[in-house]
Structure formats: C-alpha cells, structure tokens
Amino acid sequence: MRTETPWGPWDPPPLAEGVRLLAPLRTRWWIAGGYAVELAVGRAFRDHGDIDVLLLRRDQSEIQRILPDWEWWAADPPGxxxxxxxxxxxxxxVHDIWCRPGPDEPWRLQFMLDDAEGDDWVFRRDSRVRLPLDRLGRVSGDGVPYLAPEVQLLYKSRALRPKDEQDFEAALPVLDDDGRAWLAETITLAQGADHPWAARLRTLLAR
Structure with missing residues (x-):
C-alpha cells in the first residue's frame, strides 16, 4: 500500500519479496510490525504501509552489506x-532506519534496532523487560522469522492507534496463556496496571 510522508512515498514490496531481499543476512532478524501479527494469525486482515524488520543493534552493519547500492537514512533524532x-x-x-534503492525511488524497508545483553533481548523502553533471544521470535510455515506476537503487541501497546487495536484483537485468539500472562505483566510494568490491554488480558486469564 503506497503512502505519502514528508520524506517521500512509501511503497513496500510484497512480503515475499522483502523476505527474499533479507535472505542473505548472516545474523538473526525478524519480520516485525503488523506483518508479524499477520504471520502469527496465519491470514491477512488489514493493509500495511511498510515492512518492518527487527535486527539487533550489534548486527546493524549486516543490512548495509546485503544491499550495498541502496540509500540508508537514520531517524536521528526521531522525527x-x-x-x-x-x-x-x-x-x-537511534532505533529506526529507512532504506530505498535510490533517491528517486520510494522507501521500501524499515529496520528497527533493538538491544541485547548476551543472549537476552532488552526492551528499549524499559530495560527491566527482558526475554531470551530464543523466545523473541517464531518461524512461519514458510520459514519466515517473525517477532512473537506478545512482543510486538508490547511495542504497540503505547500508541493504541486503530491499527494497533485491530492487531490486538486479531492476535488474542492465537496467544496462549503464557503469552497472555507475559504481555499483561510487561504492559503493567512498563505502562501501569490500568492499561486497557492489561486489564483485558487479566480478565481472560482469570476465566
């Protein structure tokens, strides 16, 4: 879905093409954003304005290696x-990177850099929230690595845009009790017990 921004249009490739571009990466990576929720749910349920890819900060040089002729721009500072x-x-x-094949081309991929300490992922908005890297993501039936839905929803819980609410509703049925409990706990820790998603998750867990 093509969208306009002050820095030029976004026109992401189909997800399969984006995954093909990422295949040469020699480090861990995960499809993130709305597509991560879609991969967890197993079906398409809304349009996507971009393709988000999560990468560990320590591996950032890898993305320039696989697409050396592309343009790379960093959100520094945000906005x-x-x-x-x-x-x-x-x-x-600096957490967000935009890239495109050339100056006259639309933006194609967005990378997010997350931190890790040893074998643990660290939530960049609250370092008390951590998770073993082996539990950070999942792999689709087609072999596509994607961010676990409870982790992606933790990121989405701050803004509560209409698309975030849509993703939350779609993901609830595929979250097991462990995922629901982890998400309720981490939202409460990072944003407070009165967050509507945390309250909804606690209600479901109590049944």
Missing amino acids: TLRPWRPGETLPPG
Whole structure:
C-alpha cells in the first residue's frame, strides 16, 4: 500500500519479496510490525504501509552489506532523517532506519534496532523487560522469522492507534496463556496496571 510522508512515498514490496531481499543476512532478524501479527494469525486482515524488520543493534552493519547500492537514512533524532553512511555505527538513541534503492525511488524497508545483553533481548523502553533471544521470535510455515506476537503487541501497546487495536484483537485468539500472562505483566510494568490491554488480558486469564 503506497503512502505519502514528508520524506517521500512509501511503497513496500510484497512480503515475499522483502523476505527474499533479507535472505542473505548472516545474523538473526525478524519480520516485525503488523506483518508479524499477520504471520502469527496465519491470514491477512488489514493493509500495511511498510515492512518492518527487527535486527539487533550489534548486527546493524549486516543490512548495509546485503544491499550495498541502496540509500540508508537514520531517524536521528526521531522525527527527522539523516543519511546513514557506510561503516558508521549508529548510536544507542537511534532505533529506526529507512532504506530505498535510490533517491528517486520510494522507501521500501524499515529496520528497527533493538538491544541485547548476551543472549537476552532488552526492551528499549524499559530495560527491566527482558526475554531470551530464543523466545523473541517464531518461524512461519514458510520459514519466515517473525517477532512473537506478545512482543510486538508490547511495542504497540503505547500508541493504541486503530491499527494497533485491530492487531490486538486479531492476535488474542492465537496467544496462549503464557503469552497472555507475559504481555499483561510487561504492559503493567512498563505502562501501569490500568492499561486497557492489561486489564483485558487479566480478565481472560482469570476465566
């Protein structure tokens, strides 16, 4: 779905094409955002304005290696874009990267950088929330790695945009009790016990 931004249009490729572009990566990566929820649910249920890909910060140089001729721009600080030069290590405050094949092309992929300590993923909005990297993602039947829905929903719980509410409703049936409990606990820790999603999850767990 093509969308307009102050920095030019987004026109993401079909998910299968995006996955093909990412196949040469030698590090862990996960499809994130709305597509992660869609992969967990097993069906398409809404349009997507971009393709989000999660990568560990320590592996950031890998993405420039696999697409060396593309343009890379970093959100530094959030709300602005600047060129990300080859070989530059982005500082801890930079989490989002946009890329496109050339200056006259639409944006195609967005990468998010997350932190890790050893074998643990660390939630960038609250370092008390951690998860073993082996539990951070899942793999679809087609072999596509994607962010576990409870982790993706934790990120989405702050904004509560209509599409986030739609993703939450679609994902609830595929979350097991462990995923629901983890999501309720981490939302409560990061955002407070009165968050509507945490309350909904606690109600479901009590049944």
